[in-house]
Amino acid sequence: MSDAQDARGARLPWRRADEDDLASGPDRFGPGAYLVDRAATLGILAFCLLGTACMLLPLGVSVQGTLLVVGFIALCAGTALTLDYRRRARFYREAADLVRELRSAGHFPALIAEPPFLEGRIAYQVAGGIAQLANAETGDAQASAQNYREYVELWIHETKTPIAAAKLMLASMHGAQAAKLSRELERIESQVEQALYYARSTSLSNDxxxxxxxxxxxxxxxxxxxxxxxxxxxxxxxxxxxxxxxxxxxxxxxxxxxxxxxxxxxxxxxxxxxxxxxxxxxxxxxxxxxxxxxxxxxxxxxxxxxxxxxxxxxxxxxxxxxxxxxxxxxxxxxxxxxxxxxxxxxxxxxxxxxxxxxxxxxxxxxxxxxxxxxx
Missing domain, CATH: 3.30.565.10 (Histidine kinase-like ATPase, C-terminal domain)
Structure with a gap:
């Protein structure tokens, strides 16, 4: 015997399309990625430090004094970038972890705190708008599916009436043709029953x-x-x-x-x-x-x-x-x-x-x- 196939194992586990992007590759919220994203800012800062040194030396400031001023400016800029990175990385990593575990887009704004920086607040507000839209679309889809299911069930029940009438008429018929017609009628009834159970099995309610x-x-x-x-x-x-x-x-x-x-x-x-x-x-x-x-x-x-x-x-x-x-x-x-x-x-x-x-x-x-x- 070949290995038994478990029906539960036959289904792919729940997974989001973008989960691989969030979970694989280098840490997109790491210091390296942050510095690459701030390349223009770092370039301007380096130009500022170089310009400061070039201005101080002709003014008679000693080399030690020039290095002290340039170092102080670099230290302040580095501290500002470090603090900015930490608060951004905390929010983005929390958001990424939440997306990997989330089952409904509508729950996202309620499960994460609004970040303290401007871009994060804008992203948070956009996510809230998308969540509201997703909830509305989900509600419409559920209502549409429910209406369709009710129609299918009504159609199936209505179809059973002519099937029952045909069976009564067949009861008075005999011969090979009647037997063939009876078999085909049973096939129709079997398919109708299958459709009914499929409609019920996909319902959100426990039928x-x-x-x-x-x-x-x-x-x-x-x-x-x-x-x-x-x-x-x-x-x-x-x-x-x-x-x-x-x-x-x-x-x-x-x-x-x-x-x-x-x-x-x-x-x-x-x-x-x-x-x-x-x-x-x-x-x-x-x-x-x-x-x-x-x-x-x-x-x-x-x-x-x-x-x-x-x-x-x-x-x-x-x-x-x-x-x-x-x-x-x-x-x-x-x-x-x-x-x-x-x-x-x-x-x-x-x-x-x-x-x-x-x-x-x-x-x-x-x-x-x-x-x-x-x-």
Whole structure:
């Protein structure tokens, strides 16, 4: 088996585009950078010192006296530049550290003090204006996304009515054409359901409820909902899960997740799908139930395994099918993340595929990233 691909590991960590610029290379707020930035000022100062010396010597001031005057002026200028550098560097370094950790531009002005020098105050005021603009744009984007989501959900619910009517009409029809039409109608219904769950999973609100769920019952329900497809593909589910085994999850979401896994296995050549459950890390804070869904299908090419949870990725098998959308396993990973579940996948061409779902036992840890499941 190739190494299991954890859905959480498949996502790139949060990172800002300019973080590399702030964190790499020479210290852009160091003394050297400051002196380079003040090159014109230093040039004028050097010219001033040289001019002072040239004027004092013809006036009869001794060399020692000239050096004393020039040194005093240089000392005062150096002290002024040092104090100016320190207060500027403190502000800019604090701002850079804050940008690396910040999650929202709107929080920047509230988390940093207004600097005491003019350029810093101007930058601070500009940052405040940008933060207000970012907050307004974020609010508009959230409102637009919410309106779009509500429209999609309304459209999906409206679409279910003609689907149900078509099913009633098909009930009185018989023959090969009726069977084909029924299969196509089920495909439409499956895609509509997938769109509904995607809309819900991307909502800012928690459109689910984490409760204790009978794992075996959820597996049976997922197989039942896809029974016609399994029968057509001659796939036999083998459920070996104790009835007493209960996990923390949202039942409709869990049934949908299992349904996506079952359909994928049947679609790609499996003749059997085995469901088993085990407890790992028993007696520790990381104690969890791991559900393993194993099939004997064609497997996934090794090059495709690291990307199976990416949105829209179909891989070699999906391209061969021609009808794959690349959304099934993406939704599985997304919904597991929303519920605080772990998900992983291991596969080998010609042998089959294993999908692993881990359910934390501690409800307080249900919404935190669980440790990777055991391979």
């Amino acid at each position: 689910y409820a984490i409760r204790e769920v009978c794992l075996a019952a959820a597996v049976r329900e997922a197989c039942k909902k896809n029974a016609r497809f399994l029968i057509e593909r001659s796939v036999a589910p083998d459920i070996d899960i104790p009835e007493a085994r209960r996990v923390l999850a949202d039942e409709p979401w869990l049934v949908f997740i299992l349904g996506q896994v079952v359909v994928n296995a049947a679609k790609y050549g499996a003749s059997t799908i085995a469901f088993t459950a085990r407890v790992e890390e028993e007696g520790t804070p990381h104690e969890r139930t791991v559900l393993e869904v194993r099939d004997d299908g064609r497997g996934i090419p090794a090059a495709d395994v690291p990307r199976v949870f990416e949105r829209g990725f179909t891989g070699a098998n999906g391209r061969d099918q021609g009808s794959a959308t690349g959304m099934g396993l993406y939704l599985v990973a997304l919904m597991c993340e929303r519920m605080g579940l772990g998900v992983g996948l291991a596969s080998e061409e010609g042998t089959g595929t294993r999908v692993l779902l881990s359910f934390p036992h501690d409800r307080r840890r249900a919404m935190t990233p669980p440790p990777p499941v055991r391979r």
